[in-house]
Amino acid sequence: xxxxxxxxxxxxxxxxxxxxxxxxxxxxxxxxxxxxxxxxxxxxxxxxxxxxxxxxxxxxxxxxxxxxxxxxxxxxxxxxxxxxxxxxxxxxxxxxxxxxxxxxxxxxxxxxxxxxxxxxxxxxxxxxxxxxxxxxxxxxxxxxxxxxxxxxxxxxxxxxxxxxxxxxxxxxxxxxxxxxxxxxxxxxxxxxxxxxxxxxxxxxxxxxxxxxxxxxxxxxxxxxxxxxxxxxxxxxxxxxxxxxxxxxxxxxxxxxxxxxxxxxxxxxxxxxxxxxxxxxxxxxxxxxxxxxxxxxxxxxxxxxxxxxxxxxxxxxxxxxxxxxxxxxxxxxxxxxxxxxxxxxxxxxxxxxxxxxxxxxxxxxxxxxxxxxxxxxxxxxxxxxxxxxxxxxxxxxxxxxxxxxxxxxxxxxxxxxxxxxxxxxxxxxxxxxxxxxxxxxxxxxxxxxxxxxxxxxxxxxxxxxxxxxxxxxxxxxxxxxxxxxxxxxxxxxxxxxxxxxxxxxxxxxxxxxxxxxxxxxxxxxxxxxxxxxxxxxxxxxxxxxxxxxxxxxxxxxxxxxxxxxxxxxxxxxxxxxxxxxxxxxxxxxxxx
Numbered sequence: 049x050x051x052x053x054x055x056x057x058x059x060x061x062x063x064x065x066x067x068x069x070x071x072x073x074x075x076x077x078x079x080x081x082x083x084x085x086x087x088x089x090x091x092x093x094x095x096x097x098x099x100x101x102x103x104x105x106x107x108x109x110x111x112x113x114x115x116x117x118x119x120x121x122x123x124x125x126x127x128x129x130x131x132x133x134x135x136x137x138x139x140x141x142x143x144x145x146x147x148x149x150x151x152x153x154x155x156x157x158x159x160x161x162x163x164x165x166x167x168x169x170x171x172x173x174x175x176x177x178x179x180x181x182x183x184x185x186x187x188x189x190x191x192x193x194x195x196x197x198x199x200x201x202x203x204x205x206x207x208x209x210x211x212x213x214x215x216x217x218x219x220x221x222x223x224x225x226x227x228x229x230x231x232x233x234x235x236x237x238x239x240x241x242x243x244x245x246x247x248x249x250x251x252x253x254x255x256x257x258x259x260x261x262x263x264x265x266x267x268x269x270x271x272x273x274x275x276x277x278x279x280x281x282x283x284x285x286x287x288x289x290x291x292x293x294x295x296x297x298x299x300x301x302x303x304x305x306x307x308x309x310x311x312x313x314x315x316x317x318x319x320x321x322x323x324x325x326x327x328x329x330x331x332x333x334x335x336x337x338x339x340x341x342x343x344x345x346x347x348x349x350x351x352x353x354x355x356x357x358x359x360x361x362x363x364x365x366x367x368x369x370x371x372x373x374x375x376x377x378x379x380x381x382x383x384x385x386x387x388x389x390x391x392x393x394x395x396x397x398x399x400x401x402x403x404x405x406x407x408x409x410x411x412x413x414x415x416x417x418x419x420x421x422x423x424x425x426x427x428x429x430x431x432x433x434x435x436x437x438x439x440x441x442x443x444x445x446x447x448x449x450x451x452x453x454x455x456x457x458x459x460x461x462x463x464x465x466x467x468x469x470x471x472x473x474x475x476x477x478x479x480x481x482x483x484x485x486x487x488x489x490x491x492x493x494x495x496x497x498x499x500x501x502x503x504x505x506x507x508x509x510x511x512x513x514x515x516x517x518x519x520x521x522x523x524x525x526x527x528x529x530x531x532x533x534x535x536x537x538x539x540x541x542x543x544x545x546x547x548x549x550x551x552x553x554x555x556x557x558x559x560x561x562x563x564x565x566x567x568x569x570x571x572x573x574x575x576x577x578x579x580x581x582x583x584x585x586x587x588x589x590x591x592x593x594x595x596x597x598x599x600x601x602x603x604x605x606x607x608x609x610x611x612x613x614x615x616x617x618x619x620x621x622x623x624x625x626x627x628x629x630x631x632x633x634x635x636x637x638x639x
Contacts, residue, residue: 101158101211103224105151106143113142132277136163148224149207156211160461166209171254173206206255212458213445215257228255229446230354232409234397237372240439243338243357252353259352259369259443261450263326263457271315280518281307287511294504310523314543317530321539329453331422333368336361338437352440360436364425364614369440370411370447371419372397376436381424381617385448391426391616394419411441411448422449426614427607459542477514484509522547570625573600589627601628 120127131138136155143153154166207218209225216225244252266274275281284307291300333349336359344359349368352358358371360378367380378394397409397417411418419425419438428436444450488506493499529546533539540546572584575596591597604619613620 101156103148103157104155105146105148106139106153106155107146107150108152109142109144112144116142129277129282133279135165139165149218149220154209154225156209162461164211166211168207168209170205170207173204173251173254213450213454215255217255230441232441234409234414235399237397237409237439237441238374238399240355240357241338241374241437242341243343244353244355245340249339249351249353249356252355253351256353256443258350260350261329261331261445261447261453263322263329263453265319265322265326268315268319271319272311275311275315281311283514287507290504290507290511294508306524310527313527314523317527317534318543324539325453325456329449331366331368333366335359335365335368352443354440354443356440358438358440360419360425360428360438362428362430362436364427367419367421367423367425369421369444370442371438371440372409372414373417373419374437374439375434376428376430378419378428378436379426379614380419381426382420384422384424385420385452390618392416409441420449421447459545474514481510481513484513570621573625588622588625591626597626601626 116127120131139153139155146152148154151168154168155163156166157163207225208215208228210216215228217228218224219226276285284303288300288304291303331349334346335349335352336344336346337352338357338359339345352369357374360376364378373394373396375396377396379391380394381391393416395417397414411420418441421442430436442448442450445454485506488509489502492502492505497505526543526546530540530543533546570588572586573588573591573596574581574584575591576582585591588597588600600622604623605616606613606619606623608614613623
């Protein structure tokens with residue numbers, strides 16, 4: 049049976065149908081119970097991808113660029129500096145508004161209300177187009193809470209942009225870019241057991257991109273430019289230049305040395321933390337999939353796309369993507385996502401039901417049937433010698449693990465009163481400095497002083513009111529704070545937020561596994577004698593032979609896989625504390 053096509057992709061013959069989805073609010077019921085269940089992926093999806101972001105299209109104007117860029121570069125590059133600080137305003141100056149289907153750049157408004165400029169990219173695919181025709185009865189299971197468009201054969205150039213590591217494809221039906229996401233019904237996922245065809249997998253790979261969570265690690269020179277172009281550092285550079293012109297050599301050299309040293313240390317630590325995050329989340333492995341009508345192949349995990357059918361081995365695996373379990377059952381350790389050390393059992397995805405003939409699959413709704421990316425499948429069980437199959441539903445940054453990484457890379461803005469008051473304070477100082485600058489110029493010029501000395505004296509007023517060494521002092525304090533955090537194995541990729549942590553008085557966690565580790569250790573055992581607890585026995589293996597020791601050694605659900613005991617971590621720790629050996633884990637050799 050042909051499998052349904054992906055969003056914006058080629059469609060199998062006859063029954064192929066899919067949709068571009070992502071505009072409009074999601075069902076409120078989808079978010080219920082997320083906190084209680086520890087489903088981090090569902091929370092992230094609701095927060096970041098619930099609404100199709102507002103978009104404004106612009107196309108580059110050659111005439112405006114030729115005129116404005118030289119003008120911006122003339123006054124010592126001040127215009128280019130303002131263009132770097134205000135990219136949206138600069139784009140509006142150098143470009144003209146254009147329909148989204150012709151735009152070269154798009155201004156996207158985030159959920160936090162900030163505008164960001166994204167470049168529109170494109171790639172060519174053969175064999176698909178867009179139409180508003182009605183779906184057939186065989187494709188009725190693709191109906192969703194959101195609007196959809198049917199994808200039909202044709203030839204098309206796909207336009208898209210990447211925003212916060214998520215792809216948005218242009219939908220001619222809605223005349224806007226929408227989030228690239230496949231929504232299938234449960235029955236359609238079961239119909240994919242035969243796997244994708246080779247051509248279809250390649251087509252989907254063009255749309256979804258590789259299945260990789262690649263955290264960009266910027267080179268040192270890029271980080272240096274971004275840091276130096278901060279307004280505070282620009283002000284400091286100008287101040288040092290004026291001090292040098294006014295013969296303040298020692299003071300200016302000292303400020304320059306301290307600022308440079310603190311800047312270098314900050315850059316090294318920031319890049320080191322980014323590299324550690326990159327290495328921590330990066331993963332690649334070889335997986336077994338079904339292709340071209342149940343043909344078993346081994347491929348790299350980067351080539352997985354939604355619709356691929358994974359063969360989960362009995363010994364388990366680290367999940368490289370989000371997948372819905374189709375056959376068999378699996379015991380999964382989700383400590384990486386939820387902090388819970390107790391494994392959970394996953395069961396096959398149910399088919400259509402009588403009260404809900406075409407239930408739309410959602411990872412948070414069917415979390416008991418979903419294997420999330422980054423989780424460890426400890427063991428699988430199958431029936432009638434059939435393989436345990438799971439169909440890929442999310443890849444890359446769209447997965448549960450990818451959502452957590454995006455929340456680290458793009459944290460929500462903190463609207464703290466401390467930060468707002470600090471900005472107001474700097475603004476008031478700037479107004480006082482400007483008033484003093486104008487007054488000094490007027491007084492000294494009226495008295496006939498030289499222009500050079502007058503400008504230097506007037507600028508001294510600004511440097512006195514707003515000290516240029518302030519960024520260096522803040523950087524030194526931040527670097528010292530980061531070094532103390534690093535000793536406790538706490539890493540930060542946004543040093544600016546360290547200054548705001550002084551306002552935090554209480555931090556609440558819902559589980560200790562978030563603070564410590566995702567494993568358990570036995571502290572000791574207290575036997576019961578005559579309906580009262582006895583003294584603590586730190587080593588349960590020294591317990592006398594009796595019901596307590598025998599119960600700890602036998603009352604468990606551990607199984608041996610390739611000579612290694614696996615199962616509930618609590619059962620495993622309890623059994624290991626007894627010092628006993630499982631017969632299934634013993635290898636008998638001759639002699």
